[in-house]
Amino acid sequence: MPGNTFGSDDIILSATGIDKVFPGAKALNKVNFQLARGEVHALLGENGAGKSTLVKCITGAYRRDGGRLVLDGADIDPRDTFEAQRLGIGTVYQEVNLLPNLTVAENLFLGRQPKRFGLVDAREMNRRAETLLAGYDLDVDVRAELSSCSVAVQQVVAIARAVDLSGKVLILDEPTASLDAHEVEMLFSIVRRLKAQGLGIVFITHFLEQVYAICDRITVLRNGQLVGTREAAALPRRELIAMMLGRELGDEIKAVARADAAEGPVRYRFAGYGRKGHIEPFDLEVRKGEVVGIAGLLGSGRTETAEILFGAEKADSGTAEIDGKPAELTSPRAAIRHRFGFCPEDRKVDGIVGDLSVRENIALALQARRGWARPIPRAEQDRLADQYIKALDIRTTDREKPIRLLSGGNQQKAILARWLATNPEFLILDEPTRGIDVGAHAEIIRLIENLCEQGMSLIVISSELDELVAYSRRVIVLRDRAHVSELVGDAVTTAHIVEAIAAGEKQGAA
Amino acid sequence: MNPRYVPLAATVAIFLAAYALCILQYPNMLSTRVIGNLLTDNAFLGIAAVGMTFVILSGGIDLSIGAVIAFTGVFIAVVLESTGLHPLVVFVLALGIATLFGALMGAIIHHLEMPPFIVTLAGMFLARGMAFVLSIDSVPVKHPFYATMKAFYYRLPGGGRITLIGGLMLLVFAAGILIAHRTRFGANVYALGGGVQTARLMGVPVARTTIAIYAFSGLLAGLSGIVFSLYTSAGYSLAAVGVELDAIAAVVIGGTLLTGGSGFVGGTLIGILIMGLIQTYITFDGSLSSWWTKILIGLLLFGFILMQKGFLYLSKGGRRLA
Numbered sequence: 001m002p003g004n005t006f007g008s009d010d011i012i013l014s015a016t017g018i019d020k021v022f023p024g025a026k027a028l029n030k031v032n033f034q035l036a037r038g039e040v041h042a043l044l045g046e047n048g049a050g051k052s053t054l055v056k057c058i059t060g061a062y063r064r065d066g067g068r069l070v071l072d073g074a075d076i077d078p079r080d081t082f083e084a085q086r087l088g089i090g091t092v093y094q095e096v097n098l099l100p101n102l103t104v105a106e107n108l109f110l111g112r113q114p115k116r117f118g119l120v121d122a123r124e125m126n127r128r129a130e131t132l133l134a135g136y137d138l139d140v141d142v143r144a145e146l147s148s149c150s151v152a153v154q155q156v157v158a159i160a161r162a163v164d165l166s167g168k169v170l171i172l173d174e175p176t177a178s179l180d181a182h183e184v185e186m187l188f189s190i191v192r193r194l195k196a197q198g199l200g201i202v203f204i205t206h207f208l209e210q211v212y213a214i215c216d217r218i219t220v221l222r223n224g225q226l227v228g229t230r231e232a233a234a235l236p237r238r239e240l241i242a243m244m245l246g247r248e249l250g251d252e253i254k255a256v257a258r259a260d261a262a263e264g265p266v267r268y269r270f271a272g273y274g275r276k277g278h279i280e281p282f283d284l285e286v287r288k289g290e291v292v293g294i295a296g297l298l299g300s301g302r303t304e305t306a307e308i309l310f311g312a313e314k315a316d317s318g319t320a321e322i323d324g325k326p327a328e329l330t331s332p333r334a335a336i337r338h339r340f341g342f343c344p345e346d347r348k349v350d351g352i353v354g355d356l357s358v359r360e361n362i363a364l365a366l367q368a369r370r371g372w373a374r375p376i377p378r379a380e381q382d383r384l385a386d387q388y389i390k391a392l393d394i395r396t397t398d399r400e401k402p403i404r405l406l407s408g409g410n411q412q413k414a415i416l417a418r419w420l421a422t423n424p425e426f427l428i429l430d431e432p433t434r435g436i437d438v439g440a441h442a443e444i445i446r447l448i449e450n451l452c453e454q455g456m457s458l459i460v461i462s463s464e465l466d467e468l469v470a471y472s473r474r475v476i477v478l479r480d481r482a483h484v485s486e487l488v489g490d491a492v493t494t495a496h497i498v499e500a501i502a503a504g505e506k507q508g509a510a
Numbered sequence: 511m512n513p514r515y516v517p518l519a520a521t522v523a524i525f526l527a528a529y530a531l532c533i534l535q536y537p538n539m540l541s542t543r544v545i546g547n548l549l550t551d552n553a554f555l556g557i558a559a560v561g562m563t564f565v566i567l568s569g570g571i572d573l574s575i576g577a578v579i580a581f582t583g584v585f586i587a588v589v590l591e592s593t594g595l596h597p598l599v600v601f602v603l604a605l606g607i608a609t610l611f612g613a614l615m616g617a618i619i620h621h622l623e624m625p626p627f628i629v630t631l632a633g634m635f636l637a638r639g640m641a642f643v644l645s646i647d648s649v650p651v652k653h654p655f656y657a658t659m660k661a662f663y664y665r666l667p668g669g670g671r672i673t674l675i676g677g678l679m680l681l682v683f684a685a686g687i688l689i690a691h692r693t694r695f696g697a698n699v700y701a702l703g704g705g706v707q708t709a710r711l712m713g714v715p716v717a718r719t720t721i722a723i724y725a726f727s728g729l730l731a732g733l734s735g736i737v738f739s740l741y742t743s744a745g746y747s748l749a750a751v752g753v754e755l756d757a758i759a760a761v762v763i764g765g766t767l768l769t770g771g772s773g774f775v776g777g778t779l780i781g782i783l784i785m786g787l788i789q790t791y792i793t794f795d796g797s798l799s800s801w802w803t804k805i806l807i808g809l810l811l812f813g814f815i816l817m818q819k820g821f822l823y824l825s826k827g828g829r830r831l832a
Contacts (some may be wrong), residue, residue: 082713085560097711101771111713147683
């Protein structure tokens with residue numbers, strides 16, 4: 001299919017000149033977007049570029065302030081997602097938006113349950129649910145509660161519901177963020193099947209490989225403006241990134257000359273440290289100004305390692321030493337007193353306090369260390385907040401904005417600021433670049449390098465091996481809740497990490 | 511067994527075990543008389559608890575029902591005393607007021623995005639206050655129609671009686687079960703309990719459903735007030751204090767999660783029966799202080815909340831391993 005030459009008959013959804021203004025910010029400025037039948041169309045851009053806003057204008061979650069929306073030849077103006085659904089636009093979000101307490105069948109047919117004699121006919125509903133899911137090669141008990149299914153299955157159920165409900169346009173908003181490689185492949189085979197049925201599919205993601213694996217065309221937004229729509233096959237990755245960032249990413253993610261911290265003294269020494277059921281006892285030494293990367297598959301014990309180092313889970317074996325002196329790290333409070341900091345993986349659950357302002361979120365950890373009896377003066381809080389908003393380039397209209405209104409990457413930076421405000425000497429970052437866009441990736445990586453140069457010791461957990469390799473002098477490889485390998489210096493390459501994980505795989509099988 | 515039925519099964523098991531223990535000690539308790547009285551004495555609480563079950567299933571709470579029961583009772587008594595209206599007409603009026611009152615609270619909760627706890631707490635004070643405005647004293651109801659209704663009952667084999675109000679409670683439970691599990695409204699109630707935001711995205715009419723839930727709870731509180739008025743033949747503004755808490759206790763003991771989204775209307779009936787059974791046992795014993803009812807209910811509640819916590823823990827642990 002040639003790029004911009006779809007005939008007008010092929011276009012199923014056309015958005016022209018879409019405007020959306022928020023108090024203090026123009027979120028969308030005359031954006032055009034055309035979706036054809038039977039195509040997978042990637043919608044890309046940095047955090048805050050306007051992807052979500054555009055999608056919300058299309059699905060009726062937001063009312064647009066200007067522009068035309070034409071679906072299947074007819075002007076539409078959906079007032080809410082429900083109306084958009086009825087018109088034919090279905091959406092599947094990153095966090096599965098189904099109800100965990102209902103059964104699979106109830107989720108599929110909520111609001112349109114088959115009726116018999118005026119009452120909901122559960123048997124008929126379950127039968128239809130089975131038929132529907134059979135079309136997706138999904139064999140699950142439709143009477144089981146949704147929460148008992150894996151995330152991938154829930155995602156497929158969400159897609160099945162959206163397609164069954166709408167049937168013209170399917171919007172996938174970061175559907176793969178919490179799936180593993182195998183599950184992503186399953187999802188893609190479903191997307192291909194739907195594409196063959198003639199659905200127009202909008203695909204939003206941060207994973208560029210996935211864009212190239214499945215998308216026909218790519219539309220890039222930046223700062224609320226359309227940068228361009230291009231044929232995926234004719235758009236080199238480098239050029240795409242340049243479109244997204246508005247600048248050449250160039251060598252921002254190149255391997256840096258790793259500061260030779262090997263000479264420095266070991267500051268933190270953990271020996272035989274572990275907790276039953278969480279992580280096997282491990283030895284870990286971290287020097288001043290060193291970044292130690294932690295790699296492994298999901299569920300290999302990466303987060304558990306972080307939690308135990310920070311005292312969020314109490315170690316039941318082993319000892320910890322700081323500067324040669326034994327240290328008790330039995331609780332996060334104790335760890336904070338030893339100038340530890342921890343940015344958790346799931347910032348929505350463990351990190352941000354959504355209704356508090358950016359300033360309050362930044363001041364939180366420092367306040368906790370001072371104790372609540374000694375409040376930080378407001379002027380000092382303002383100064384801190386302004387300093388980090390500037391230093392980390394946190395994009396917010398002002399420091400009093402509730403943090404939940406910020407985009408993911410900016411929330412991540414605010415959490416980082418929270419810990420930096422406490423002047424930590426040992427910082428644990430769990431997936432610092434998860435769910436944020438390419439530009440923010442580069443910034444966070446640059447930050448990590450700066451911190452390390454300032455003499456901070458860091459532990460960074462990441463599934464982005466390229467990144468790990470870029471900033472880590474050493475990488476610990478985990479598998480089955482145990483530390484299986486340690487790579488140092490020149491041995492730190494993605495190939496070696498994958499090998500180490502795979503070697504564990506073989507041992508596990510033997 | 512499907513995990514969603516476990517709390518319900520536990521409730522039924524506790525009821526059967528408790529009843530068996532009672533019968534072992536007092537064989538007389540195995541009679542239709544006891545069962546009939548159990549239904550009659552708990553009718554007003556049971557009816558109100560059905561409404562409470564819907565509210566809690568949706569993730570909310572309704573603290574106003576005790577006050578609404580008292581208000582309805584006083585309203586009926588005062589109107590009957592001072593006008594020549596037929597009780598049935600007054601009942602319809604009372605139900606209308608109670609339903610509107612509930613709908614208004616639901617509308618405030620939804621449109622002003624206020625926590626149900628606060629809104630219904632305000633509703634509780636308001637309804638109780640309005641009852642005092644109508645009359646400070648206990649107003650007796652002497653209308654002959656009351657006697658007619660009280661004389662109406664179905665005789666069970668063994669001498670027990672299903673009175674009008676006892677039967678009404680069973681009917682309300684039957685209707686509640688049907689609404690909860692076999693209507694779209696019922697599914698929407700569960701959906702709200704699973705997550706309001708998600709439910710909205712899935713196209714659940716959140717405003718309509720929220721208002722309907724509190725209106726329904728108000729309606730049943732009004733009906734409960736009528737039943738209470740029939741039961742006591744009087745209207746008193748200080749009556750039914752704390753009934754909302756008894757209703758919440760019955761709902762939780764009946765296996766419904768206080769966090770919403772999971773539970774059964776039928777479980778609430780068993781919860782009511784367990785609470786009634788404890789009371790009956792204390793009456794049979796004769797030497798125990800009636801405060802033992804409260805103590806035992808307190809212990810039961812505690813046990814059930816621990817159990818719910820345990821289930822949550824287990825299901826989470828199971829997922830973590832998976």
